[in-house]
Amino acid sequence: MLDAKIPDGPMAEKWTRHKFNMKLVNPANKRKFNVIVVGTGLAGASAAASLSEMGYKVKSFCFQDSPRRAHSIAAQGGINAAKNYPNDGDSVHRLFYDTVKGGDYRSREANVHRLAEVSVNIIDQCVAQGVPFAREYGGYLDNRSFGGAQVSRTFYARGQTGQQLLLGAYSALMKETVQGNVELFTRREMLDLIVVDGRTVGIVTRNLINGQIESHTADAVILATGGYGNVFYLSTNAMGSNVTAAWRAHRRGAYFANPCYTQIHPTCIPVHGDFQSKLTLMSESLRNDGRIWVPRAADDARRPSEIPEEERNYYLEEKYPSFGNLVPRDVASRNAKEWCDKGFGVGSTGMAVYLDFRDAINRDGEETIRAKYGNLFDMYDRIVDDNPYQMPMMIYPAVHYTMGGLWVDYNLMSNLDGLHVLGEANFSDHGANRLGASALMQGLADGYFVIPYTLGDYLAKAGPAGIGVDHPEVKAVEEQVTARIDKLVNSKGKKTVDEFHRELGLIMWNKCGMARNETGLKEALKEIPELRNEFHENVNVTGSPGTFNQVLERAGRVADFLEFSEEMVRDALHRGESCGGHFREESQTDEGEAKRNDEDFCFVSAWEFKGVDKEPTLHKEPLTFDEVALTQRSYK
Amino acid sequence: MAGNTINVTLKVWRQADEHARGAFASYSVKNISTDASFLEMLDVVNTGLEKEDKEPIVFDHDCREGICGMCGAVVNGVAHGPQSATTLCQLHMRKFKDGDTIVLEPWRSAAFPVIKDLAVDRTSFDRIIQAGGFISVKTGQAPDAHAMPVSKVNADAAMDAASCIGCGACVAACPNASASLFTAAKIIQFAELPQGDPERRRRVIAMVDQMDHEGFGSCSKHYECEAACPKEIKVENITKMNREYMRALVTRD
Numbered sequence: 080m081l082d083a084k085i086p087d088g089p090m091a092e093k094w095t096r097h098k099f100n101m102k103l104v105n106p107a108n109k110r111k112f113n114v115i116v117v118g119t120g121l122a123g124a125s126a127a128a129s130l131s132e133m134g135y136k137v138k139s140f141c142f143q144d145s146p147r148r149a150h151s152i153a154a155q156g157g158i159n160a161a162k163n164y165p166n167d168g169d170s171v172h173r174l175f176y177d178t179v180k181g182g183d184y185r186s187r188e189a190n191v192h193r194l195a196e197v198s199v200n201i202i203d204q205c206v207a208q209g210v211p212f213a214r215e216y217g218g219y220l221d222n223r224s225f226g227g228a229q230v231s232r233t234f235y236a237r238g239q240t241g242q243q244l245l246l247g248a249y250s251a252l253m254k255e256t257v258q259g260n261v262e263l264f265t266r267r268e269m270l271d272l273i274v275v276d277g278r279t280v281g282i283v284t285r286n287l288i289n290g291q292i293e294s295h296t297a298d299a300v301i302l303a304t305g306g307y308g309n310v311f312y313l314s315t316n317a318m319g320s321n322v323t324a325a326w327r328a329h330r331r332g333a334y335f336a337n338p339c340y341t342q343i344h345p346t347c348i349p350v351h352g353d354f355q356s357k358l359t360l361m362s363e364s365l366r367n368d369g370r371i372w373v374p375r376a377a378d379d380a381r382r383p384s385e386i387p388e389e390e391r392n393y394y395l396e397e398k399y400p401s402f403g404n405l406v407p408r409d410v411a412s413r414n415a416k417e418w419c420d421k422g423f424g425v426g427s428t429g430m431a432v433y434l435d436f437r438d439a440i441n442r443d444g445e446e447t448i449r450a451k452y453g454n455l456f457d458m459y460d461r462i463v464d465d466n467p468y469q470m471p472m473m474i475y476p477a478v479h480y481t482m483g484g485l486w487v488d489y490n491l492m493s494n495l496d497g498l499h500v501l502g503e504a505n506f507s508d509h510g511a512n513r514l515g516a517s518a519l520m521q522g523l524a525d526g527y528f529v530i531p532y533t534l535g536d537y538l539a540k541a542g543p544a545g546i547g548v549d550h551p552e553v554k555a556v557e558e559q560v561t562a563r564i565d566k567l568v569n570s571k572g573k574k575t576v577d578e579f580h581r582e583l584g585l586i587m588w589n590k591c592g593m594a595r596n597e598t599g600l601k602e603a604l605k606e607i608p609e610l611r612n613e614f615h616e617n618v619n620v621t622g623s624p625g626t627f628n629q630v631l632e633r634a635g636r637v638a639d640f641l642e643f644s645e646e647m648v649r650d651a652l653h654r655g656e657s658c659g660g661h662f663r664e665e666s667q668t669d670e671g672e673a674k675r676n677d678e679d680f681c682f683v684s685a686w687e688f689k690g691v692d693k694e695p696t697l698h699k700e701p702l703t704f705d706e707v708a709l710t711q712r713s714y715k
Numbered sequence: 716m717a718g719n720t721i722n723v724t725l726k727v728w729r730q731a732d733e734h735a736r737g738a739f740a741s742y743s744v745k746n747i748s749t750d751a752s753f754l755e756m757l758d759v760v761n762t763g764l765e766k767e768d769k770e771p772i773v774f775d776h777d778c779r780e781g782i783c784g785m786c787g788a789v790v791n792g793v794a795h796g797p798q799s800a801t802t803l804c805q806l807h808m809r810k811f812k813d814g815d816t817i818v819l820e821p822w823r824s825a826a827f828p829v830i831k832d833l834a835v836d837r838t839s840f841d842r843i844i845q846a847g848g849f850i851s852v853k854t855g856q857a858p859d860a861h862a863m864p865v866s867k868v869n870a871d872a873a874m875d876a877a878s879c880i881g882c883g884a885c886v887a888a889c890p891n892a893s894a895s896l897f898t899a900a901k902i903i904q905f906a907e908l909p910q911g912d913p914e915r916r917r918r919v920i921a922m923v924d925q926m927d928h929e930g931f932g933s934c935s936k937h938y939e940c941e942a943a944c945p946k947e948i949k950v951e952n953i954t955k956m957n958r959e960y961m962r963a964l965v966t967r968d
Contacts, residue, residue: 125854128854129853129854132853132854143777143783143785144775144785144834144836144837144838145837145838145840145841145881146841147784147841147881148777148778148783148784148785150777150778150783152778152782152783152784153778153780153782153783162860164861200855200857202860203857203858203859203860204852204854204855204857205860206857206860206863206910207850207852207856207857207858207910208849208850208852208857208910209850209873209904209905209908209910209911211870211871211873211874211877211904211907211908212860212870213870213874214864214865214866214867214870215867216866216867217864218864218865218866218867218870219861219864220860220861236874236877237874237878239782239878242782242878242880243874243877246877249844250844250848250849250850251849251852251854253841253844253845253848253849254845254849254851256845257845257846258851263841265838265841288830317777317778317779317783318776318777318778318779319777351750352748352750352751354748354751354755354756354758354759355755356752356754356755356758356779357779359779359780360780457800458780458781458805461798461801461805461807462752462805462807464750464807464809527854528854528855531854575762575765575766576765577758577762578762619765619768621764621765621768621769621770621771622770626731626732626831627732627773627830627831627834629771629773630765630770630771
């Protein structure tokens with residue numbers, strides 16, 4: 080049984096009490112502690128900057144050429160906070176409630192409540208940093224609504240909210256490299272974790288420019304390395320996003336929680352060719368004004384403008400009258416898939432539905448719509464070569480976010496002593512489905528307002544680790560990393576890394592994607608190890624390891640995806656219920672909606688690595704719901 | 716959205732490392748879909764090279780949505796290629812014709828040394844930001860977000876400037892390899908906001924000095940940066956930056 084270390088007391092007082100009860104490191108002693116932060120997205124950059132401000136010595140790592148490139152930058156829509164500025168009934172409790180319900184009762188209540196509490200501080204902090212949020216003429220902040228909520232609590236900066244929040248955190252990090260204690264390591268990829276006598280004491284990295292294998296030791300390690308959506312090959316993730324840091328930590332003993340929970344985002348630009356390298360998301364905020372429909376007749380080949388109103392099926396508005404087009408992401412995605420599978424899909428592949436702004440443009444005028452979504456419309460036009468002011472957009476769901484991640488307790492520490500995990504890389508706040516505008520909130524909550532407290536408590540109790548880079552265990556891990564790289568380079572096979580990645584992606588999309596069943600999952604469990612073996616025998620990694628070698632970078636990431644994917648499928652197979660983004664075909668209501676099974680599956684599945692080709696061991700963290708009663712979600 | 720294919724000839728700058736001598740290499744690219752993005756075309760070329768056990772072309776890229784600022788190359792003499800307000804990753808092959816020759820080079824500037832092929836070292840941009848591209852507020856110090864209203868006009872102007880993605884196209888496009896547009900965008904974002912006021916003078920002096928120190932050239936108003944900028948940052952920001960700089964020099968405390 081896993082202990083989440085949830086503090087005692089009433090839900091609304093847990094965090095406050097915990098903050099008081101935690102031990103502190105006095106200001107003079109903070110400078111004696113070294114902390115490694117891997118990743119410079121919202122969670123990593125905010126954590127590194129905040130810890131440095133407090134006085135800790137911080138080493139910050141990213142594989143990109145600058146911390147500002149981390150994939151948080153691509154988030155478009157916005158960030159939630161329970162400010163209740165619009166006076167429409169929002170509160171910390173309502174944000175907490177919506178998030179627990181939106182997560183389909185598979186998140187940890189205490190963590191979510193804390194998230195809702197600190198959400199208000201995030202907005203304050205970002206405004207003070209100069210983040211140019213959208214404002215009204217009176218000079219006050221504007222809000223909009225987002226899927227899964229009936230209040231307007233989303234703050235935004237045009238369609239570039241993630242960019243602006245990340246640049247805010249990045250600027251704080253840059254400030255600390257000069258005024259504070261941050262040492263920056265760019266173009267470095269973490270390839271392993273160093274654990275000595277059960278305590279996490281460092282990481283091994285590869286310098287991506289010259290191939291140098293380097294070790295760094297510290298008193299605590301923080302992973303803020305994002306999600307694993309690229310296991311599907313095609314996703315809305317950046318090309319470099321990967322599971323390697325998390326997977327390597329898992330192989331060293333950290334449990335991986337709920338790997339099968341992936342989010343499929345409903346409003347993405349459909350797939351159009353074999354050469355396709357990634358999918359592009361269009362912010363969910365489009366669903367505020369766009370109406371989703373398919374023709375009433377299957378295989379209707381007419382242009383959308385030729386289809387009269389009564390022959391259009393606005394299926395979300397009809398099926399879910401109270402939420403309409405603003406149902407949560409999992410519900411919107413699944414309905415799109417259903418209608419396309421039934422033959423009502425549109426576009427050249429039939430795998431798309433319309434997102435139509437005709438009515439909104441008639442109602443508000445083109446200028447108003449342009450002001451709200453101009454950059455998104457332009458982006459669509461650039462990619463698809465079609466003008467959404469005149470023609471409805473075509474959209475289809477795509478893999479976007481992963482709710483699963485390394486298991487952490489209430490203090491955001493994994494089961495491995497000293498290893499802390501923040502942001503998308505951990506698992507705790509979004510359950511089986513993440514609501515829109517919540518990822519930015521969680522990343523910044525973890526980095527600005529949670530880890531600065533809980534890490535102090537850890538360091539005060541654990542004391543210095545006292546391990547240097549010349550420790551024999553450090554050298555041993557370095558040698559293993561080098562051996563792994565040599566194996567990849569020496570394989571000298573015939574297939575490219577990307578060919579393997581695409582094959583893996585197809586297996587995962589078809590058998591562990593939007594809908595899964597036992598037969599398909601069992602097939603995947605056979606196919607993945609076969610593909611993995613073939614990879615190690617037949618992959619061709621060109622160039623040498625001692626140079627800037629992007630093929631080698633990808634090969635290492637795909638090698639880890641080939642191991643991780645198997646665990647993901649095992650988790651999906653084990654979870655014989657539908658919940659949130661996890662739709663098991665065997666578990667649905669008579670109306671075809673996801674059917675949760677609280678009796679058998681109201682727990683977190685945390686997997687312990689036992690070796691490649693060996694079954695991982697399952698550890699359960701039971702979930703209890705004291706504040707938000709367990710009910711079947713309904714958005715009707 | 717016609718699903719056509721075209722054939723093009725690529726002339727790509729290949730350079731093994733910072734100190735190696737580079738040269739153009741020629742590749743013939745067949746049957747590329749016009750719906751493919753420019754980087755997807757490069758993926759296809761690279762797959763071909765890998766199949767021949769040759770080292771593929773190194774190029775920086777990550778989000779492929781035009782927001783991370785990681786990608787960029789000079790295409791036929793134009794930073795990010797022929798489509799205005801578009802990063803290289805968002806440029807599509809439909810902008811080219813069958814039989815075209817496409818010349819591809821890295822950003823060229825003394826302050827952006829080539830690392831390999833099309834990838835350059837842009838850490839000089841980080842150092843400009845480190846010099847003053849921030850507001851010195853620590854986590855937890857902030858007052859309520861509504862404590863300080865900001866006029867919509869200023870907020871919008873700040874957002875216009877803040878949309879810079881730090882790709883470096885402005886430097887690559889400038890005959891002087893000036894980083895003025897990049898530097899000005901950050902300075903003006905903060906100059907438009909009351910939150911940026913306390914450090915206004917120190918910031919502009921420090922950032923402009925750092926820009927000079929990195930070896931970027933001066934602005935002589937060619938406006939090439941504005942034409943190349945994928946986020947349409949305006950040269951007007953440079954004018955405002957110069958005004959900020961002059962004001963800071965005479966009023967420095």
